[in-house]
Amino acid sequence: MSYPSDLAASLLQKGIEVGDVIKVVRDDGLVVEGILMPRPKGGRYIVVKLKNGYNVGIDVRRIKELELVAKRKPQRREKGEKPPRRPGYPLVKVLGTGGTIASRIDYETGAVKPAMSTEELVEEVPELLDYADVEAEQIMDVLSENMTPEMWSRVAEAVHAELLREEVAGVVVAHGTDTMVYTASAVAFAIREINKPVVFVGAQRSSDRPSSDATLNLIGATIAAARSDIAESIIAMHGESSDTFVVLHRATRTKKFHSTRRDAFQSICAQPLAYVWPWTGDVEPKSRPLRTRGDWTPKLMNSFEPRVLQLRAYPGMPPDLLYLAKDKGFKGVIIEGTGMGHVPEYLVDAIKELTESGIFVGVTTQCVHGTTNLNVYATGRKMLEAGATPLGDMLTEVATVKLMWALANYPPEEVPKVMVTPLEGELRERRLLRDYRLSYRR
Amino acid sequence: MSYPSDLAASLLQKGIEVGDVIKVVRDDGLVVEGILMPRPKGGRYIVVKLKNGYNVGIDVRRIKELELVAKRKPQRREKGEKPPRRPGYPLVKVLGTGGTIASRIDYETGAVKPAMSTEELVEEVPELLDYADVEAEQIMDVLSENMTPEMWSRVAEAVHAELLREEVAGVVVAHGTDTMVYTASAVAFAIREINKPVVFVGAQRSSDRPSSDATLNLIGATIAAARSDIAESIIAMHGESSDTFVVLHRATRTKKFHSTRRDAFQSICAQPLAYVWPWTGDVEPKSRPLRTRGDWTPKLMNSFEPRVLQLRAYPGMPPDLLYLAKDKGFKGVIIEGTGMGHVPEYLVDAIKELTESGIFVGVTTQCVHGTTNLNVYATGRKMLEAGATPLGDMLTEVATVKLMWALANYPPEEVPKVMVTPLEGELRERRLLRDYRLSYRR
Numbered sequence: 001m002s003y004p005s006d007l008a009a010s011l012l013q014k015g016i017e018v019g020d021v022i023k024v025v026r027d028d029g030l031v032v033e034g035i036l037m038p039r040p041k042g043g044r045y046i047v048v049k050l051k052n053g054y055n056v057g058i059d060v061r062r063i064k065e066l067e068l069v070a071k072r073k074p075q076r077r078e079k080g081e082k083p084p085r086r087p088g089y090p091l092v093k094v095l096g097t098g099g100t101i102a103s104r105i106d107y108e109t110g111a112v113k114p115a116m117s118t119e120e121l122v123e124e125v126p127e128l129l130d131y132a133d134v135e136a137e138q139i140m141d142v143l144s145e146n147m148t149p150e151m152w153s154r155v156a157e158a159v160h161a162e163l164l165r166e167e168v169a170g171v172v173v174a175h176g177t178d179t180m181v182y183t184a185s186a187v188a189f190a191i192r193e194i195n196k197p198v199v200f201v202g203a204q205r206s207s208d209r210p211s212s213d214a215t216l217n218l219i220g221a222t223i224a225a226a227r228s229d230i231a232e233s234i235i236a237m238h239g240e241s242s243d244t245f246v247v248l249h250r251a252t253r254t255k256k257f258h259s260t261r262r263d264a265f266q267s268i269c270a271q272p273l274a275y276v277w278p279w280t281g282d283v284e285p286k287s288r289p290l291r292t293r294g295d296w297t298p299k300l301m302n303s304f305e306p307r308v309l310q311l312r313a314y315p316g317m318p319p320d321l322l323y324l325a326k327d328k329g330f331k332g333v334i335i336e337g338t339g340m341g342h343v344p345e346y347l348v349d350a351i352k353e354l355t356e357s358g359i360f361v362g363v364t365t366q367c368v369h370g371t372t373n374l375n376v377y378a379t380g381r382k383m384l385e386a387g388a389t390p391l392g393d394m395l396t397e398v399a400t401v402k403l404m405w406a407l408a409n410y411p412p413e414e415v416p417k418v419m420v421t422p423l424e425g426e427l428r429e430r431r432l433l434r435d436y437r438l439s440y441r442r
Numbered sequence: 443m444s445y446p447s448d449l450a451a452s453l454l455q456k457g458i459e460v461g462d463v464i465k466v467v468r469d470d471g472l473v474v475e476g477i478l479m480p481r482p483k484g485g486r487y488i489v490v491k492l493k494n495g496y497n498v499g500i501d502v503r504r505i506k507e508l509e510l511v512a513k514r515k516p517q518r519r520e521k522g523e524k525p526p527r528r529p530g531y532p533l534v535k536v537l538g539t540g541g542t543i544a545s546r547i548d549y550e551t552g553a554v555k556p557a558m559s560t561e562e563l564v565e566e567v568p569e570l571l572d573y574a575d576v577e578a579e580q581i582m583d584v585l586s587e588n589m590t591p592e593m594w595s596r597v598a599e600a601v602h603a604e605l606l607r608e609e610v611a612g613v614v615v616a617h618g619t620d621t622m623v624y625t626a627s628a629v630a631f632a633i634r635e636i637n638k639p640v641v642f643v644g645a646q647r648s649s650d651r652p653s654s655d656a657t658l659n660l661i662g663a664t665i666a667a668a669r670s671d672i673a674e675s676i677i678a679m680h681g682e683s684s685d686t687f688v689v690l691h692r693a694t695r696t697k698k699f700h701s702t703r704r705d706a707f708q709s710i711c712a713q714p715l716a717y718v719w720p721w722t723g724d725v726e727p728k729s730r731p732l733r734t735r736g737d738w739t740p741k742l743m744n745s746f747e748p749r750v751l752q753l754r755a756y757p758g759m760p761p762d763l764l765y766l767a768k769d770k771g772f773k774g775v776i777i778e779g780t781g782m783g784h785v786p787e788y789l790v791d792a793i794k795e796l797t798e799s800g801i802f803v804g805v806t807t808q809c810v811h812g813t814t815n816l817n818v819y820a821t822g823r824k825m826l827e828a829g830a831t832p833l834g835d836m837l838t839e840v841a842t843v844k845l846m847w848a849l850a851n852y853p854p855e856e857v858p859k860v861m862v863t864p865l866e867g868e869l870r871e872r873r874l875l876r877d878y879r880l881s882y883r884r
Contacts, residue, residue, distance in 0.1 A: 145784035145821050149758045178781035182757050258878055259782045259812030306758040312778070314842055315624050316591045316748040320770050321763070328762050336754070339620035340701045342587035368810070370701030379587050400756055436700055 011036075016068050019126070024048060024058055025065035032056055033069060037124060055212065089133045090169035090226040093162045096138040097147075097155060097183075099176025101203035101214045127219050131281055132169070132226040144176025144183070144202075149304035149404050152186035156302040159198055160191050163298050170197035170225025174218070177202040177256055177264065180235060184251035185398045188233035188424040189405040190302040195294050199224045200251065201236045204262050213238050213262040219278040220246025228283045230273055231291040233424070238262040239275060246276040248283075250290075252398045252426035255368065269369055269393050269428065269435050290425055303408035305331050310400045312336045312366060313343040322350035325359050332360040332403045332415070335388075336396045340380060341365050341372035348382045355387030360415050362389045362403060364396045369436050389416055391427070398426045453478075458510050461568070466490060466500055467507035474498055475511060479566060497654065531575045532611035532668040535604045538580040539589075539597060539625075541618025543645040543656045569661050573723055574611070574668040586618025586625070586644075591746035591846050594628035598744040601640055602633050605740050612639035612667025616660070619644040619698055619706065622677060626693035627840045630675035630866040631847040632744035637736050641666045642693065643678045646704050655680050655704040661720040662688025669723065672715055672731040675866070679707040681717060688718040690725075692732075694840045694868035697810065711811055711835050711870065711877050732867050745850035747773050752842045754778045754808060755785040764792035767801050774802040774845045774857070777830075778838040782822060783807050783814035790824045797829030802857050804831045804845060806838045811878050831858055833869065840868045 016022055016036060023033045024046070037047040037055060045057035085091065128134050139158045142151060155173065162171045175183055184200040191198070201221035203214035221236040224246075228234075233251040240263050249267045258264040267273075271287040307330045311321050325333050333354060337343055341363040343351070351361050363383065365372050372390035374380030384390075391399050399419075406418040422428065458464055458478060465475045466488070479489040479497060487499035527533065570576050581600045584593060597615065604613045617625055626642040633640070643663035645656035663678040666688075670676075675693040682705050691709045700706035709715075713729040749772045753763050767775050775796060779785055783805040785793070793803050805825065807814050814832035816822030826832075833841050841861075848860040864870065 143819060143821055145755075145780050145819075146787050147757050148786070152757075178784055179757050256781065256809050257811055259807045259809045259814065261812065261878060264809065264812070307760075308758070309763070310754055310756045310759070312752055312754045313587075314752045314839070315589050315594070315621050316750070316846070317752070318749075318770070320766055321751070324762055324766055328760070338587050339698065342620055344590070345588050365701045367698050367701045367706065369699055370703065370706070372701065377585060377587075379585055397756070404758070436703060
């Protein structure tokens with residue numbers, strides 16, 4: 001966290017602390033002015049956050065001049081201490097769950113692991129205070145690939161508690177990106193009639209890296225929670241490669257679409273809800289929200305049935321994968337079918353056996369875009385006869401979450417109806433032509 | 443196939459046969475001139491193919507005038523009879539496997555099923571003869587969702603036999619779209635050093651529907667087979683919604699990305715190989731092929747080991763899915779991981795047990811775009827220690843095919859090396875920024 005002792009001594013001598021605005025001149029004449037950021041152990045660089053939000057690292061051995069420009073704002077507070085409220089500023093609650101946004105590189109192993117508390121994170125991004133009073137709380141510390149349905153329940157419970165607090169304008173959930181769509185969709189279903197913005201935010205690069213997207217995303221998410229009218233579960237991530245804007249996506253229509261890029265998240269079969277311009281604080285609506293802010297009391301239905309199989313159809317797919325559901329007592333299966341939702345025809349008998357045992361079998365499309373339709377081809381019709389339920393344009397991730405939720409909250413005979421009833425924008429009758437965009441230009 | 447007896451009689455009276463150019467005037471004054479197309483039973487419409495490639499249906503009861511403009515070209519021949527070769531025209535072999543491109547609606551059940559032979563199909567698209575002499579053969583009749591690895595072997599064998607014929611300029615394979623990427627990738631691996639264009643083509647709408655994409659795609663594929671220099675396994679499908687151009691994609695870098703649109707196929711993490719302009723016959727290169735035409739002899743290695751599991755990681759994914767591989771004697775597993783290729787950490791033990799039993803465990807990313815990297819996060823490092831093999835930017839579909847092929851053609855100890863060795867463009871060291879495009883515009 002702190003700088004190596006020799007550099008620390010030099011900083012201390014000049015009365016400079018982390019958070020102060022400093023000016024650095026490098027041996028080649030480069031001048032950098034900005035906020036001195038904390039560093040993890042082992043770094044030979046100091047990190048300065050520029051006004052445009054970028055972090056710059058400067059090799060300690062190349063520093064020619066170093067001077068204090070201004071002491072930091074006196075917003076630092078002890079861990080756990082609630083911030084003083086400032087008149088006119090909305091209160092945003094930031095819940096930390098772990099993930100890259102709260103990670104820094106472990107310089108011993110070289111790997112990234114969750115380390116930074118949400119409070120430290122908020123402290124690292126003083127710009128948040130331009131838009132809101134921020135109250136931070138770490139509710140768990142999990143890389144998102146390790147999130148489980150049981151943890152979704154806990155996240156939903158914590159978010160719900162904040163939504164009931166009248167003074168809270170909106171909630172930000174810092175979360176790993178790998179399974180963010182799952183958790184954000186889980187919250188969309190688990191809190192019925194969300195009454196304020198619930199904004200999931202993450203980072204593709206850890207927050208101590210100069211190229212980190214954590215700062216911009218966190219500012220964007222906080223603005224959305226404080227100022228936007230959208231009373232839904234939202235995902236807020238980089239709009240493009242550079243640090244320009246943050247896109248708000250409906251949780252149930254989002255996919256992590258690139259393993260590493262900062263602009264990895266995309267709205268699928270849908271337009272984004274809004275753009276947020278973090279350097280001006282503007283929220284630019286892009287499509288109609290399901291709900292806008294209101295003063296009703298949202299209801300918590302946060303149970304999830306984890307015994308659901310998610311399978312992907314492929315040539316040669318063995319019936320064993322389907323029979324596993326029956327053999328091991330699973331309650332439901334989501335099959336990501338080919339094209340309009342097909343499986344190889346030799347699997348139809350297995351589907352029939354499952355549905356006759358009371359196991360729900362839902363079908364999505366692995367094409368990502370478009371919708372299922374089991375009425376067009378002979379194979380699809382046989383799947384329908386065997387009791388499979390086509391789930392339209394519901395994304396496979398979201399269908400899995402919704403099924404786990406439906407199985408835990410409704411009697412078995414109601415589950416099929418719940419699954420094909422649009423609740424949170426996850427199932428749409430109509431798609432617009434512009435919702436599909438080609439990877440190439442003519 | 444033929445028109446209802448009353449209409450047929452009226453056509454016969456005027457000496458009009460299917461394939462002739464006719465002029466129709468409708469009761470509202472609409473005038474349509476084009477080729478009279480065959481119709482499946484039950485239709486109350488006649489179908490006229492316009493010069494721009496579109497089919498137009500006209501209600502028989504609304505026809506005011508009907509006249510013969512020109513008799514069809516005398517290219518009709520008996521089934522099975524080889525066409526006469528015309529000097530200066532390259533020979534293209536069309537292999538039919540079934541699927542929508544060879545389908546028409548069954549008006550009794552309303553469903554689409556494979557019905558039309560490839561020969562009839564070629565006869566329906568006389569424009570093919572502007573670019574090539576065409577020889578057609580139906581090698582199977584399968585909706586692509588029902589294709590199996592064993593059928594890939596047969597397709598590869600048939601394609602290989604044609605590639606050995608000196609007089610054949612290129613091969614077109616008519617195939618269903620659902621699993622076209624699998625079969626086309628299987629051919630890419632099963633025929634080592636393909637020496638001529640092998641062009642897979644399909645249709646998203648059956649060829650007796652006015653909105654069918656079969657005509658344009660088939661013309662584009664035939665032009666590619668006859669004229670293009672690309673000696674690879676290629677997928678040729680609509681470039682955009684309207685009937686303007688056909689895109690040639692490298693089989694191993696393609697995904698069916700929409701369940702219903704005509705422009706459903708996209709190159710992933712790559713630019714298309716070329717555009718084909720069917721109304722002029724031009725082939726416009728867009729990226730560098732792996733090989734261009736040559737006179738070497740391609741080698742057939744068309745065995746596939748079907749005992750491979752394809753799994754998709756998700757929160758709550760049960761270890762049972764992995765243990766199934768060991769319990770049921772599978773030889774390999776492809777896991778489509780979250781983000782850079784992660785699975786929930788509690789699955790690491792199961793991966794270890796599999797790899798220690800000699801089962802290959804390969805990892806791809808379910809983000810579609812980007813590459814795997816198991817060195818960044820703690821979970822990934824544990825997966826590496828457990829023996830998982832990250833497969834870079836290889837698409838999950840292609841990784842599954844490659845593993846089935848590698849397991850059948852190489853000794854087990856060589857499989858891991860084969861899997862991480864780029865053979866057919868399926869694994870790339872570098873990706874270009876422009877290969878990723880957002881679903882929204884700023």
